[in-house]
Amino acid sequence: MHDVTLSESLELLREELLEVSSRDRLELLAEIGAELPTVDPADIAGFERVIECQSPVFFDVALTPEARIRLRISVPPGAPMTRGFAAALVQGVDGLEPDALLGLPEDLPSVLGLSDLVSPLRRSGMVSLQARAKRQLLERIVAAARS
Numbered sequence: 001m002h003d004v005t006l007s008e009s010l011e012l013l014r015e016e017l018l019e020v021s022s023r024d025r026l027e028l029l030a031e032i033g034a035e036l037p038t039v040d041p042a043d044i045a046g047f048e049r050v051i052e053c054q055s056p057v058f059f060d061v062a063l064t065p066e067a068r069i070r071l072r073i074s075v076p077p078g079a080p081m082t083r084g085f086a087a088a089l090v091q092g093v094d095g096l097e098p099d100a101l102l103g104l105p106e107d108l109p110s111v112l113g114l115s116d117l118v119s120p121l122r123r124s125g126m127v128s129l130q131a132r133a134k135r136q137l138l139e140r141i142v143a144a145a146r147s
Contacts, residue, residue, distance in 0.1 A: 004105040010092035010112075012051055018113045026117055027079070030114040033083030036090065047074065050132055053125035055079035057086070061101070061136040063144055069093050071133065081118050085109060085126045089133070101137055104130060 006014060013032070017025050029142070035076070039047075039058075047058035055076050062070040071094045073086040093101040105111050109118070109126045 005103050006111070007092045007096060007100050010088065010104075010108075013088055013092070014112050022117055025113060029079040029084030029088075029117075031084075032087045032091075033075070033080050033085075034087075036073065036075060036083050036087035039072050043072070047072070048132060048136060050125060050129045052128035053079075053082060054098070054121065055064065055082055057082060057125065057129060059086075059129065059133055059136075061133050061140060063098070063137075067144075068095050069098060069137065070095075071101070073129070077099050081114075081122060082125060082129075085112075085114070086129065088105045088112065089130065098137055098141060102134055103136070106131070108119060 005075050005081070017028060020028060041076055044058050045061070047060045050057040050059065055078065057073065057075050057079075059071070059073040071090050073090055075083040075086045077083065085108075093104075107115075107127055109115060109123050115123060
């Protein structure tokens with residue numbers, strides 16, 4: 001049992017990941033990564049880079065006029081575990097209210113059962129992606145409040 005609040009889709013994913021063996025968990029994460037929506041390369045120029053990631057990972061968090069999260073992440077296909085985490089994050093918070101992202105535990109990869117499956121460096125990149133997305137969302141909220 002965990003004492004964190006996850007969106008319905010992230011909670012379902014967490015349960016699914018924790019039900020399977022470590023090997024199957026990695027395969028499932030790679031499958032999820034294949035579902036990461038494609039980002040127009042022209043848009044990536046305006047995205048923030050996650051420098052803690054070994055692969056070139058870029059993201060952007062926006063607020064829709066309805067104050068919903070619009071999260072876009074670009075991860076190369078050669079980084080399947082990071083793509084899987086990014087896809088889970090997008091599926092888990094995109095289109096929801098800001099609290100869906102802001103309320104995530106600081107180490108979501110651990111909550112999803114990934115700590116022992118990915119290298120510490122890769123996990124650090126995942127945690128950094130999540131933290132940077134939270135920070136960027138807070139910046140967007142402040143900017144929207146000033147307008």
